[in-house]
Amino acid sequence: MKKVVATLAILASVGFFASAQASQNNCASQRANIEGQIQNAQRQGNSQQLSRLQSQLAQLNATCTASNNNNNNNSDQAQAQKKINDLQKQIAAKQKEIGQIQKELNDAQAKGKASKIAKYEKKIQGKQDDIRELQQKIDQVRAGL
Structure with a gap:
C-alpha cells in the first residue's frame, strides 16, 4: 500500500x-x-x-x-523597444518640422529676405541638433540591450 x-x-x-x-x-x-x-x-x-x-x-x-529571468529580460527588451519607438516618432516629427521650415526658407530665399533666411536656417540647425541627440539616445538604448 x-x-x-x-x-x-x-x-x-x-x-x-x-x-x-x-x-x-x-x-x-x-x-x-x-x-x-x-x-x-x-x-x-x-x-x-x-x-x-x-x-x-x-x-x-x-x-x-x-x-x-527570461520574463525580466523580455520585459526589459519590450521597454527598450518602446523607448526606441518613441524616440523614432520624435525624430519623424522633427524631420516633418524641418520640411515645413525648409519651405519657409525657400520662400524667404526667393524673396531675398536675409533676416528671415538666417532665422529659418537657425531653426533648421536647431531641429537637426535635436535629431542628433535623439539618435544618440536610441544608440544608448540599443547599447544597453
Missing part, C-alpha cells in the same frame, strides 16, 4: 513539475506542493521518495528562476 501511495505521489509531483515549467505563476504553488510531499516522505521514512522529491524541488527552483 505504501508503494502505491508513494508511486501516486511521485506521479503527481512529476505532473506538478511539468506544469511549473509551463507557467511561472504556478511556481509558488508547485513548490509548496512538493515541499508538502517532502514532509510526508520524511514522516513515512521513505528515503527514495524523499530523494526524488528533493531533486524535483531543485529542478523546479532552477526552472522558475530561469523562467523569471
